[in-house]
Amino acid sequence: MNRLLFVLMMHAVSLLFIFSGQTAFSQQAKCTRPNIIFIMADDHALQAISAYGSKLVRTPNIDRIAREGAVMKNGFVTNSVCSPSRAVILTGKYSHLNGLRDNGTYFNGAQQTLPKIMRANGYQTAIVGKWHLWSEPSGFDYWNILPAQGHYYNPPFIKMGKDTVYKGYVTDVITDLSLQWIDANRSKPFFLMLHHKAPHRNFMPPLKYLHKFDDAAFPLPASFYDDYKDRPALQRQQITVAHDLDIRYDSKIPCDTCAVTAINNWAPAEYQREIERLTPQERRQWDSVYQAEYAQFKKIHDPASLVKFQFRRYMEDYLRCILSVDDNVGRVLDYLDKTGLAENTIVIYTSDQGFYMGEHGLYDKRFMYEESFRTPMVIRYPAKIKAGQQVNEFTLNLDIAPTLLEYAGVAVPADMQGESMNRLLQKGQVRNWRKEIYYHYYELSFGLTRHYGIYTGRYKLMHFYDPIHAWELYDLKKDKLEIHNLYNDPKYAKVIQDLKTRLRALQQRYKDDVGEW
Ligand code: CA
Numbered sequence: 001m002n003r004l005l006f007v008l009m010m011h012a013v014s015l016l017f018i019f020s021g022q023t024a025f026s027q028q029a030k031c032t033r034p035n036i037i038f039i040m041a042d043d044h045a046l047q048a049i050s051a052y053g054s055k056l057v058r059t060p061n062i063d064r065i066a067r068e069g070a071v072m073k074n075g076f077v078t079n080s081v082c083s084p085s086r087a088v089i090l091t092g093k094y095s096h097l098n099g100l101r102d103n104g105t106y107f108n109g110a111q112q113t114l115p116k117i118m119r120a121n122g123y124q125t126a127i128v129g130k131w132h133l134w135s136e137p138s139g140f141d142y143w144n145i146l147p148a149q150g151h152y153y154n155p156p157f158i159k160m161g162k163d164t165v166y167k168g169y170v171t172d173v174i175t176d177l178s179l180q181w182i183d184a185n186r187s188k189p190f191f192l193m194l195h196h197k198a199p200h201r202n203f204m205p206p207l208k209y210l211h212k213f214d215d216a217a218f219p220l221p222a223s224f225y226d227d228y229k230d231r232p233a234l235q236r237q238q239i240t241v242a243h244d245l246d247i248r249y250d251s252k253i254p255c256d257t258c259a260v261t262a263i264n265n266w267a268p269a270e271y272q273r274e275i276e277r278l279t280p281q282e283r284r285q286w287d288s289v290y291q292a293e294y295a296q297f298k299k300i301h302d303p304a305s306l307v308k309f310q311f312r313r314y315m316e317d318y319l320r321c322i323l324s325v326d327d328n329v330g331r332v333l334d335y336l337d338k339t340g341l342a343e344n345t346i347v348i349y350t351s352d353q354g355f356y357m358g359e360h361g362l363y364d365k366r367f368m369y370e371e372s373f374r375t376p377m378v379i380r381y382p383a384k385i386k387a388g389q390q391v392n393e394f395t396l397n398l399d400i401a402p403t404l405l406e407y408a409g410v411a412v413p414a415d416m417q418g419e420s421m422n423r424l425l426q427k428g429q430v431r432n433w434r435k436e437i438y439y440h441y442y443e444l445s446f447g448l449t450r451h452y453g454i455y456t457g458r459y460k461l462m463h464f465y466d467p468i469h470a471w472e473l474y475d476l477k478k479d480k481l482e483i484h485n486l487y488n489d490p491k492y493a494k495v496i497q498d499l500k501t502r503l504r505a506l507q508q509r510y511k512d513d514v515g516e517w
Contacts, residue, residue: 034381034407035345036123036191037182037332038400040089041325042082042130042200043365044351046376048322056218056357057319061330062349062378069347069380070389070425076455077353077397079441080365080372082200083107083132085352085397090114090133092401092416095440096512100133102443107133112413114401115139118191121410126181129174129195136161142185144177146170150197152204153277169206171198171321175328179335186341191404194332198321201364202249204274205320207282210289212323218315220308223481226360230485231472233464238263238447239356239364241314242307246271251313252290253297311358318357343382346407350377350397359481364446368439368453368462369482381407385425393424393433394457417510438506440514452514454503461487461499463517473499 046052050059051066052073077085079095087100090113095101099108115125116139124141131137131145144159155170156163157177166173178194205212224241228234238244247253249267260268278286293313300306329349336342354372356362365372375397379385384407398418405412406420423429440452444467453462458477464470473487473496486492500517507514 032344032383033123033189033409034383035186035189035341036118036404036408037178037194037336037345037347038192038404039194039196039329039332039347039349040130041196041198041349041351043353043355044199044322044325044376045355045357045371046374047355047357047371048199048319049376051378052376056315057322059322059326059329061326061333062376064333065329065347065349065380066378068382068387069378069385070391072377072379072391072395072421074392074457075350075375075377075395075397076373076437076439077375078437078439080353080367080439081441081443082352083134084442085375086131086133086195088397089352089400092398092413092418094398094417094438094510094512095442097417097510103132103445104443106135109133109135109138112415113139114404115191115193117405117410117413118408121408122189123408124185124188124190125192126178126185126190127193127195128178128181129193130197130200131195142181144181146197149200151274151277152197153274153282154279155197155277169324171196171206171324171328175331179332182335182341183339186339189408191408196325196328198325199318202252202271202274203314203317203321204252205317206324207285209320209323210285212320213316216316218312220311221358223360223483224311224358226481226483228360230488232468232470233367233449233451233472234360236447236449236468237362237367239366240361241311241358241363242361244446245310245314245363247297247310249274251293251297251310252317253294253313254287254290255294255297314363315357346379346381346404348377348379348400350400351375352397366441366443366446366448368441368451368455368460370476370480373439373455379421379425381425389425391421391424393430394435394437394455395421395424396437436502436506438503438510438512440512452503452507452512454499454506456499456502459495459499461496461503463503465514465517471496 048054048057049062051063051071083103084095084100087098087107091098119125119139126142127140128144137143144157147158152170154167156165246264246267247258249271336345353365354374355365356371359371399421402412402416402418402420406422437455442450449464449468450466451462451464460474462472471487472485474482
């Protein structure tokens with residue numbers, strides 16, 4: 001063999017080697033693309049997760065995700081209410097760009113969404129549970145969703161367009177259906193959105209937990225008796241524990257003679273429809289517990305005691321729902337262990353927003369105050385994310401779509417407005433990460449006022465603009481409870497001026513044209 005031929009042959013061999021190596025690599029990359037299970041509760045407050053320091057309840061399974069992965073200590077939403085948050089997660093865009101500003105709007109399913117992109121890139125996609133976007137789900141190979149808000153007991157579903165009803169408690173049923181779908185589809189990478197209804201109002205617990213917290217005492221939060229001084233938007237809202245939780249619908253007290261208010265006149269009949277979903281056997285257990293609560297209620301004769309009673313009833317039922325959500329998170333984790341899928345499966349647990357557990361005297365969400373502006377998020381991905389991380393940077397529900405696309409090896413579309421959290425999670429790169437957050441809430445129901453604002457960690461500036469006009473400023477270093485509106489304090493004039501400039505810049509950056517202030 002002459003020398004030239006030998007060199008050419010060696011070259012060909014090495015080329016072949018490189019080439020086959022590349023093929024093997026890309027096949028390997030394809031094979032190891034992670035599965036994704038995105039678990040989202042509805043209205044799960046940070047204050048009710050022990051990974052976030054809850055003193056109210058223990059959530060060992062959600063905590064396990066945090067311990068074996070990362071906990072986002074400063075996670076927020078861009079618009080704190082159910083459907084809008086879901087649309088932000090699906091699109092990676094603020095409400096004014098994805099078109100869904102409030103709960104009454106249909107989601108435009110023709111637009112680009114996370115599941116559509118995942119599906120186009122070879123993922124099997126599914127959503128099970130709460131959808132709440134009115135239009136039919138698109139981008140999913142399989143969808144089995146609750147109609148509207150859904151029901152807690154023996155819940156109806158819409159399975160790929162067909163009405164169907166399942167026996168059982170909704171949180172268990174959603175998990176059952178999810179695990180069945182994974183089991184049938186785990187031969188290829190999958191992306192599952194597992195969306196719980198719980199612990200959404202009216203907080204109906206599973207029968208097995210109806211006696212949990214019987215002996216617990218729930219102290220009122222420090223801001224429970226907030227007087228709303230200098231804050232007209234808080235003065236006009238109708239989401240207080242004291243006046244707006246219905247004695248029947250929310251507290252489950254079978255009191256036929258209790259007053260019906262203009263705000264809650266729909267509630268008694270709605271509650272009746274909910275409990276009629278229970279089987280006679282289930283109903284006997286249910287009634288025995290709430291008849292006993294009724295006996296307690298009858299002993300109350302002063303308004304202050306009634307408020308405390310309502311708060312206790314709210315806390316008990318809400319937290320009982322949480323126990324069941326956490327159990328079902330555990331079922332998913334156990335399933336992944338058992339099937340050997342855990343290492344290469346991303347599991348996220350989050351909520352569509354935070355929730356008030358009596359802070360400012362409120363239940364519910366919507367406002368940009370801390371408890372509903374923040375949202376829990378824990379994420380585990382043993383193959384790529386180091387265990388035991390606490391991420392302190394400001395993360396948003398807006399970041400979920402870009403993050404999951406990056407982990408799936410798919411390019412993030414330029415018009416998505418969030419950022420992939422991967423560099424925080426995998427490399428701890430915090431340079432040039434966002435230092436401020438832009439928020440915009442639109443829905444007018446429950447006496448709310450539209451508002452937008454900026455949060456910098458130290459300060460929060462909010463502009464309420466419809467139907468009333470008011471500004472609020474909080475110095476969170478001095479006032480964690482957000483009780484003292486400093487907007488008219490001359491000492492903060494320069495701070496306000498600076499925050500307004502930054503707020504304007506954020507509105508331009510995110511293309512939110514709000515016109516004149
Ligand atoms: Ca919600």
